[in-house]
Amino acid sequence: MTAPDYSALDADLREVLGPRGVSRDMRQREKASVDGARMSPIIAELLPLGIADIVAFPTNAEEIARVVGIAVRHGAPITPRGKGTGNYGQAIPMPGGLVLDTSRARAVIEVGDGTVTAEAGAPMTAIEQAARATGQQLWMYPSTVHSTLGGFLAGGSGGTGTIAHGSNDMGFVVALDVVTPVSDGELVHLEGDAAQAFVHNYGTAGIIARPTVRLEPLQDWRGLYASFPDFAGSQSVLRELGRLRPAPRLVSADTVHITAQLPPDPAFPEGRSSLRMIADPAIVAAATAIIEGAGGRIEDVREGPQASLALSVLSYNHPIEWLQKSEPGVYFHVEVSGDALIDRIDEVHAVYPGGQLHIEAGHTVPIGMLAGIYESPDAVYQGIARLGELGVGVHNPHQWNVDFRLHETVALARTTDPHGLLNPGKLNPDYAGPTKGAIR
Ligand SMILES: Cc1cc2nc3c(=O)[nH]c(=O)nc-3n(C[C@H](O)[C@H](O)[C@H](O)COP(=O)(O)OP(=O)(O)OC[C@H]3O[C@@H](n4cnc5c(N)ncnc54)[C@H](O)[C@@H]3O)c2cc1C
Structure with missing residues (x-):
């Protein structure tokens, strides 16, 4: 496959997002290519794992969908990004390409009775505040309280609220508007299990553009x-x-x-x-x-x-x-x-x-x-094996492959992203488990 023409992609994106909605400036590209991976000394030694060629800043779900449609027509890899607080390198654009930064798509659209709908880039704190104004609160939010709802659903698992409600794949999501490389720049509205299939897989099967999640009555904590x-x-x-x-x-x-x-x-x-x-x-x-x-x-x-x-x-x-x-x-x-x-x-x-x-x-x-x-990667992995012997469940934060419902996501992505344009490098089906690193 020939390399995408980024000047042409830039021009097409500008038509939709305006000149401020797209950047090929090196500082912006670098900023869009890091996350919290430095917490891992194993990944830190491998950085930079990739750098964006171009960054787009859509401001709502419809623009997110159009950006994806345009990038697909140009054959450009697409790595979605919220606040970039994930700590395993999941948001790093490994082959370069387009980083789709959702942080300007931040509106809280509708607070209903028991649910809230927001743009993917809405900060968790803003959603909690909007819910509070109606006497409600989020079921859960991560400790990175300024991170985005889309990033939390695609990259996170739980946090404050988890004692009552478990992780974010246990009924928190009511509906998702997603966009995929085969949806032709259109949003697809999904509910129930169909929506759930896009949770916690780093945007490798589809990009979450507009989620609806659960609220509960406010408590005076x-x-x-x-x-x-x-x-x-x-x-x-x-x-x-x-x-x-x-x-x-x-x-x-x-x-x-x-x-x-x-x-x-x-x-x-x-x-x-x-x-x-x-x-x-x-x-x-x-x-x-x-x-x-x-x-x-x-x-x-x-x-x-x-x-x-x-x-x-x-x-x-x-x-x-x-x-x-x-x-x-x-x-x-x-x-x-x-x-x-x-x-x-x-x-x-x-x-x-x-x-x-x-x-x-x-x-x-x-x-x-x-x-x-x-001490060394081997000492980390040997320790993970030893923890398993002690009956401790371990998630290895020193690798970036999808490790939650991996094979279901691989099967889904085969239909939603047949050319592997979404967050490439994160969905290797041969990932060998927590006692090994990711396969690059
Ligand atoms: C100090 C620290 C504390 C943390 N605490 C918690 C915690 O309490 N609970 C928890 O679950 N996590 C936690 N995390 C991990 C992370 O901060 C959270 O999961 C956070 O919610 C991620 O949101 P973000 O906007 O920063 O996403 P990003 O880091 O930008 O993205 C996360 C992943 O999702 C993908 N992605 C982003 N937006 C979308 C989208 N709209 N559609 C599809 N894919 C997308 C990215 O490509 C990436 O793979 C912590 C991390 C650190 C460093």
Whole structure:
């Protein structure tokens, strides 16, 4: 296949998006070609994995569809992009081509009773705010609270709200307007399983242009900050706190060492393990009794709309990011889950030198991020195998291949993207699992 003529593509895109809606400027191309992959020392060594030839900035779903239609006519690879906060290189345009940056398609279109429809690039915070104005809240949002709804659905999994609602492939999505290379620049409206098939596969089967997701009645959340003399104390109550009803929006805890790397706060006393909870007022007394009964201390209970967000941004990957910031070049991490994170914590910590766990109550079992001192890719993969022996579920964040319903996505993409134009390099059917790197 001959290389696309990017000058001609540029001219065609300008007709639809205007001169400010397209860029071939090197700074813009570089900016559009990075994500949070530097969190992985294994991927960091391989960067840059690719650089965009051209970047388009559509402002709504119809423009997203037209951009895809034009790029397909030119035979250009298309890598969709939200805020670029994904941390495995999923948003890097490996063969170059067009980066379709959705971040200007940011309108919240309609807040209904129990659902919200927004453009793909709408920030999660803006959607939560719009929902709040109608007495509702999102079922869930990721700890990267300014990331986009399209990026969260295509690249994320869960976060604040996961205790009650699981991951973002468990009923969160009501409908999607998607565009594919075979839809001829048109949006296709999908619901139910047909929409679900486009969740969490990095835009490799189709581009999410306008999602509709679930809301629930607003709760007056409290931000509860507790501390324990050691991590064992925090761990001892995590599952019980997660089982309180109404369900907490988040329960998360850190080792004493990770706690010391979090942004300074009087609620993080020196030398103690922090446990934080986004709790409905109805369970604050019960949570306090559980925490104090296990030798913990309540440091603060905060109110107001910011109470939930302030704790969300200290969840999921963020404590590891703070650890990496305070000791650059030392730590890597893997994403982990299972009761063994609590029941076999000493063995889990021993898998990697300097092992440190950030843990959260999950929908069914605890989830977390295990950090360790980085030695080599092989040591990382051997550790993943060892974690498996301990009964720990692992997601490997040091590779960029689709690893969720891979074969279903491969089959779908065969019909929706027969020439492999969407996010090339991320959908290799021979991906060998979490104890290996991606196949390039
Ligand atoms: C510190 C840190 C904390 C994080 N916390 C969480 C968390 O709590 N929960 C969680 O699930 N994730 C988390 N993540 C991962 C990531 O930040 C989130 O999944 C985020 O929601 C991704 O949104 P984005 O707009 O940045 O997407 P991007 O990073 O821009 O894109 C993510 C993937 O989706 C594709 N994509 C983007 N937009 C579209 C679209 N419209 N249609 C199709 N494909 C598209 C991209 O090509 C890429 O493959 C975290 C990452 C970091 C670094």
